[in-house]
Amino acid sequence: MQKQILKVKGMHCAACASIIEKTLKKIAGVENVEVNYGNETTKISFDETKTSIAELSKKIERIGYSLIIPPSKNSSDGQQSQHKHDKMADLLDLKTKIYSVIPIAIFSIIMMTWDILAQYEIVPMMGEVSKTFVHHLFPILATYTLFVVGKPYLLGFYRFLRFGKANMDTLIGIGTTAAFLYSFVVTAFEGVLAQYINVEYMYYDVTIVVIAFISLGKYLEARSKIKTGDAIEKLLNLQAKTALVIRDGVEVEIAVDQVVHGDLIVIKPGMKIPVDGVITEGTSFVDESMVTGEPMPIKKSAEDKIVAGTINTTGTFVFKATKVGSETLLAQIIKMVEEAQGSKAPIQALADKISSVFVPIVLAIAFVTLAAWFAFGVGTIGFSRSLSYGLMSFVGILVIACPCALGLATPTAIIVGVGKGAKDGILIKDAATLEKLHKVDTVIVDKTGTITIGRPTLVDIENFSDMNDEEFISIIASLEKKSEHPIANAIVKYAEENKINFSEVSDFESMQGRGLKGRVGGREYFVGNTKLIRDLKIDFDFAAIEKFTLQGKTPVIVASSEKVLGFLMVADEIKTESKQAVADLHKLGIKVVMLTGDDEKTAKYIASLVGIDEVIAHVLPHDKLAKIKELQNGGAVVAMAGDGVNDAPALAQADVGIAMGTGTDVAIESAGITLLNGDISKLVKSIKLSKMTMLGIKQNLFWAFFYNIVGIPLAAGLFYPIFGWLLNPVFAGLAMAFSSVSVVSNSLRIKTKKL
Numbered sequence: 118m119q120k121q122i123l124k125v126k127g128m129h130c131a132a133c134a135s136i137i138e139k140t141l142k143k144i145a146g147v148e149n150v151e152v153n154y155g156n157e158t159t160k161i162s163f164d165e166t167k168t169s170i171a172e173l174s175k176k177i178e179r180i181g182y183s184l185i186i187p188p189s190k191n192s193s194d195g196q197q198s199q200h201k202h203d204k205m206a207d208l209l210d211l212k213t214k215i216y217s218v219i220p221i222a223i224f225s226i227i228m229m230t231w232d233i234l235a236q237y238e239i240v241p242m243m244g245e246v247s248k249t250f251v252h253h254l255f256p257i258l259a260t261y262t263l264f265v266v267g268k269p270y271l272l273g274f275y276r277f278l279r280f281g282k283a284n285m286d287t288l289i290g291i292g293t294t295a296a297f298l299y300s301f302v303v304t305a306f307e308g309v310l311a312q313y314i315n316v317e318y319m320y321y322d323v324t325i326v327v328i329a330f331i332s333l334g335k336y337l338e339a340r341s342k343i344k345t346g347d348a349i350e351k352l353l354n355l356q357a358k359t360a361l362v363i364r365d366g367v368e369v370e371i372a373v374d375q376v377v378h379g380d381l382i383v384i385k386p387g388m389k390i391p392v393d394g395v396i397t398e399g400t401s402f403v404d405e406s407m408v409t410g411e412p413m414p415i416k417k418s419a420e421d422k423i424v425a426g427t428i429n430t431t432g433t434f435v436f437k438a439t440k441v442g443s444e445t446l447l448a449q450i451i452k453m454v455e456e457a458q459g460s461k462a463p464i465q466a467l468a469d470k471i472s473s474v475f476v477p478i479v480l481a482i483a484f485v486t487l488a489a490w491f492a493f494g495v496g497t498i499g500f501s502r503s504l505s506y507g508l509m510s511f512v513g514i515l516v517i518a519c520p521c522a523l524g525l526a527t528p529t530a531i532i533v534g535v536g537k538g539a540k541d542g543i544l545i546k547d548a549a550t551l552e553k554l555h556k557v558d559t560v561i562v563d564k565t566g567t568i569t570i571g572r573p574t575l576v577d578i579e580n581f582s583d584m585n586d587e588e589f590i591s592i593i594a595s596l597e598k599k600s601e602h603p604i605a606n607a608i609v610k611y612a613e614e615n616k617i618n619f620s621e622v623s624d625f626e627s628m629q630g631r632g633l634k635g636r637v638g639g640r641e642y643f644v645g646n647t648k649l650i651r652d653l654k655i656d657f658d659f660a661a662i663e664k665f666t667l668q669g670k671t672p673v674i675v676a677s678s679e680k681v682l683g684f685l686m687v688a689d690e691i692k693t694e695s696k697q698a699v700a701d702l703h704k705l706g707i708k709v710v711m712l713t714g715d716d717e718k719t720a721k722y723i724a725s726l727v728g729i730d731e732v733i734a735h736v737l738p739h740d741k742l743a744k745i746k747e748l749q750n751g752g753a754v755v756a757m758a759g760d761g762v763n764d765a766p767a768l769a770q771a772d773v774g775i776a777m778g779t780g781t782d783v784a785i786e787s788a789g790i791t792l793l794n795g796d797i798s799k800l801v802k803s804i805k806l807s808k809m810t811m812l813g814i815k816q817n818l819f820w821a822f823f824y825n826i827v828g829i830p831l832a833a834g835l836f837y838p839i840f841g842w843l844l845n846p847v848f849a850g851l852a853m854a855f856s857s858v859s860v861v862s863n864s865l866r867i868k869t870k871k872l
């Protein structure tokens with residue numbers, strides 16, 4: 118089974134997506150297809166033994182589309198640039214057509230307006246000669262417009278007749294052709310028809326103006342749509358083309374895809390980092406802003422990690438390649454953004470459903486309307502007027518009812534939203550996550566590493582054993598050396614800095630959520646929090662540590678199997694942005710809960726400093742999940758921010774899991790949202806981004822629906838018997854063009870808004 122995201126060529130409307138989907142799904146071997154009109158891609162999984170991309174493409178070619186076949190497996194780059202190239206060519210083609218048709222349309226509008234004004238005697242009637250001239254000119258202009266500029270719509274009409282597949286182009290094609298054919302017949306048989314109908318009414322101008330407006334709308338839409346997807350392009354541009362590697366002792370420049378694991382790569386001032394790796398020698402500041410969103414260049418020296426796509430400032434260094442090609446963080450980011458932009462938000466489901474049945478329904482409405490004009494019109498307003506009003510209604514409905522804006526409403530906003538996030542180091546896994554995030558009313562944060570920096574230091578030593586401080590620390594540090602906890606790092610670091618010796622440890626055991634135990638010099642020791650001591654039922658006056666915990670310090674109590682030997686205190690610094698971020702979350706109406714395995718008093722103190730509403734302390738890792746469930750059962754929509762490594766189950770349980778990476782160390786796949794530099798103010802930004810995007814989508818959907826709901830009855834002439842309103846198809850064309858353009862520009866606005 119193969120799963121691929123492919124670019125699709127030839128999509129003109131939302132209905133196209135459902136046509137392609139249906140056609141591909143019918144092919145043997147195709148498991149699942151999801152077509153996205155927003156970025157013109159299809160996510161397809163198929164059995165490669167039964168079919169191939171080329172074959173799939175062929176199947177949709179006859180109905181006017183094709184798949185862009187990727188040049189090689191691991192590069193979305195080629196597909197991307199080919200697609201872009203095609204898009205630009207299409208755009209240019211549209212542009213030249215626009216240049217020819219707009220003057221024709223303006224001329225038509227002037228003539229139309231003249232006609233109307235002359236009826237009210239505001240301007241003089243046109244002279245006979247001019248009238249005859251215009252009379253003969255219009256058929257020529259309309260023929261050009263319909264058959265040259267309007268070719269895609271004619272093709273849509275043709276495909277409908279031939280394969281029974283109707284998209285938006287079909288509607289426009291039928292509408293404009295109907296107006297043209299009617300007028301053409303009248304022109305050709307004027308003499309004969311004059312006794313039955315008013316041959317003054319001709320609709321060449323409708324054909325011209327509708328096609329002109331719709332083409333203009335399409336052009337503007339296509340131009341803006343290219344802009345919605347430029348985040349991916351910017352990310353792709355971060356990739357270096359070449360790398361300077363040391364091979365056989367000499368520096369050689371090779372293409373970046375030739376770099377292999379373990380290559381030593383030389384980076385000179387101003388150079389782009391080509392792959393991920395670890396510095397082996399040299400020091401420099403590296404600008405990671407484009408990848409992680411971290412604005413300041415970061416100091417990097419031996420053993421520090423660096424990632425592809427970042428830019429060296431002034432130093433020189435050598436690093437060893439650890440991740441190349443599709444393994445690099447940048448490649449993963451690109452893949453994730455691409456997938457997220459192509460995914461569908463649940464809110465889109467309704468719009469999709471509507472657009473897929475829209476075209477046949479609208480066709481039916483148009484025909485029913487035409488019939489109704491005859492049924493009710495002939496007796497009241499006469500045959501000639503019934504025919505001409507019926508025709509206008511028919512064309513007007515077909516033109517105004519296009520579900521174009523409806524199809525663009527959600528995907529364009531998602532594409533812009535996801536792209537904007539990526540620029541800020543906020544990686545969103547899919548559209549559904551982005552949608553869910555705006556409903557979140559409770560945010561759960563970890564203390565260590567989220568609210569605090571996560572690098573505690575040893576600040577107090579209380580030793581009441583019979584050992585001296587050095588022996589005391591040595592035992593603890595030896596045990597802690599086996600642990601990964603940040604507290605352990607603090608103690609080990611202290612011991613190393615004070616040149617304290619480490620001893621042999623046996624029977625080491627980590628006691629989840631509480632601390633650890635092990636043997637040093639034949640004796641058993643326990644090191645951990647108050648819970649550990651309570652669980653061991655060792656006598657201890659906990660008041661002794663209160664003085665420290667009330668200051669936000671974390672206790673590390675040391676005991677033998679019989680008694681407490683002393684304790685250490687570690688303290689972690691609060692991140693500078695924590696307080697502001699909590700305040701910002703409050704402003705958004707979100708409750709902040711801190712979940713921690715740490716001591717309750719310690720946690721409460723820290724919470725009070727940053728304004729956190731609720732503290733749940735002494736939680737064991739597996740209890741985190743239960744606590745989240747508890748909040749959810751109470752009706753809360755929960756986002757959980759964690760480090761993404763230990764907290765995976767809790768992140769999965771939360772409605773939205775937010776993994777906080779620290780700079781270059783991130784597990785992207787683990788959560789719905791990944792914040793590239795572990796900073797809680799980014800969390801606030803993510804929620805704002807989600808709210809902004811959802812608001813954009815709702816505005817788009819409202820206008821798209823509104824306009825179709827109001828437009829169709831208006832065009833059908835439903836208001837004619839009451840108010841005498843009848844929509845000229847020309848205005849339908851204008852409205853239609855305007856609606857798509859306004860939806861795309863509304864989505865683009867998200868890009869410029871401040872988070």
Ligand code: ADP
Pocket residue numbers: 564565597600601602604605629630631632633644645646671672673712713714715716736737738
């Ligand atoms: P958290 O990530 O919130 O600290 P943990 O479950 O990792 O949650 O740890 C819970 C508590 O257990 C810590 O706050 C600490 O008091 C204690 N603890 C865990 N590991 C150690 C350790 N290696 N040394 C001392 N105390 C520890």
Ligand code: MG
Pocket residue numbers: 763
């Ligand atoms: Mg932890």
